[in-house]
Each structure stands twice: as structure tokens, then as C-alpha cells.
Amino acid sequence: MKKQIVGAALVDSLERPEKLLAARRTAPPEFAGMWEFPGGKVETGETPQQALHRELAEELGVTASLGSELQCPTSNGWPLNANTAMRVWLAQVTDGTPEPLEDHDLLQWVELDGAEILGLEWIPADLPIVQALVAFAAHQ
Template identity: 45%
Template sequence: MERTHVVAAIIVDDLDTPTRVLGARRVRPERLAGRWEFPGGKVEPGESSHAALVRELNEELAVTVLVGDELRGPHDDGWHVTDRHAMRLWFAVLTSPEPVPLTEHDELRWLDATTLGDVPWLDGDLEIVEALRPMLG
């Protein structure tokens, strides 16, 4: 079965020496409401992953970003976050004012290595959170 490709950003305070990451709390669908994730979304047909990432962040958080390196997943197509979705993630820093939750989220929170576990992440993001934790200084 081919998985749907999604992209997300690990928005950090600094690309070279990150200490904090931005988490976003979902409002829908109902079964995911209240759970936290890395902002992003589906890649549209004919769209590059990078273009999809920039578009999704603008649609969801009204931000522009500078995209850095990819956090490579354990599979050829990235991280298998559900049985139907493969996600690729890139580090990014804000190049516009602070983000605001628009449609998909109702709260945003900056988290550091000690507070990453303070929010209930989506099940598919837990492996990513654990891979990210030692990277936060």
C-alpha cells in the first residue's frame, strides 16, 4: 500500500543550536482534538515537498520560514506516522512575526528538551519527539 505523503516543520528558535521547538494543538478531526503535532500537511499533486511545507505553514500559522535540514526518518519515505501516512520533516526558523493558530490548531507552545513530554503528542509523532529531544540544547 502506498502511503499519503505529508510534510511538517520542526520550527525551532535557531537552526544551528536549537533549544526550543514549536508544538501545535489540533482542533480537528474530533478523534485528534487536543493532541499535539508538528505543523504541516499533505503534499498536493504536482507540488514539491518544500513548496507544500511553505504553503501549509502559511495557511495554518500565517508565517513564513527559512527551511533548514531534513530530520531524516527511518524509512525511505520518511516517518510512518500512521498506517496510511508517511511524513517528512524539516527544521525551520520563523522569518515573520510570531505564529497564530488559524484553522487546524487552537494553541501553540514553545517546548524545550525538558518540556517536550508535557503535552500529549499524536501517537505517530512520539518517535520523532524522542529523536528530536537530544538535539535540543
């Protein structure tokens, strides 16, 4: 079984998303300075959704409402490497103001229209997810 990672596509609105909150990593060295979706590992005994709520509280200091899961190419999620896959949910902050508390040094709201979001240097495994999110937003 692949290791399960969860990520949040934090958007300004679940109904009509126009902006995404991107998070810039501080570590490990090969990904420092690159952008990603906030999230992390699903711990033993947690559902993916519970893990995502916990990760958002730890990393950004927020509570969020989860929307739909972003359609992924495999039943395990988006492949990150040979042993790890990530499932990504749309999410909207319901309490708190996002701050880079853990694993990130900068947060930035970016337009989902394609140009701005695709101009960021995303972690390579996250780029296909970003492209799918841009396509999803274009059809909302």
C-alpha cells in the first residue's frame, strides 16, 4: 500500500474559486523555495479528511470547510513518487488567517486563470495537480 498524503487546494470560494493559496516550502533542500499544496501524512487511525483538518491547523493555523476532492488519475491519488500518493480536496478557510507556521516561509494567493499560478515554481509532482485545478476552475 502506498503512503497516503493529503493536500488542500485552499481557494477563496468553494462555489466559484478564483484564487488559490500557494505555500512555499522551506525543506527538504531539494524542494526549499518551491511551491506546494499545504497538507501532509495521514496518521494511523485518521481518515484522510481528519488528517487534512489537522495539517491545516498545524501548518497554517486555520480551520477550513472541505469541498469536493479533485479528480485524480489513480484510485490511490496523485502519484508523488513510487511509494507515495496524494489526495487533494478543495477547501475554504472558515476560521483564522493563514500564516506560515510550519514547513513554509511564504503564503501567496494566486489567480487560478493559469498564467500567474503556472508561473510559480511548483514541486514537480504537484504540477499536474495544479494543471488539473486550473482546468477545473475554468469550468466552474
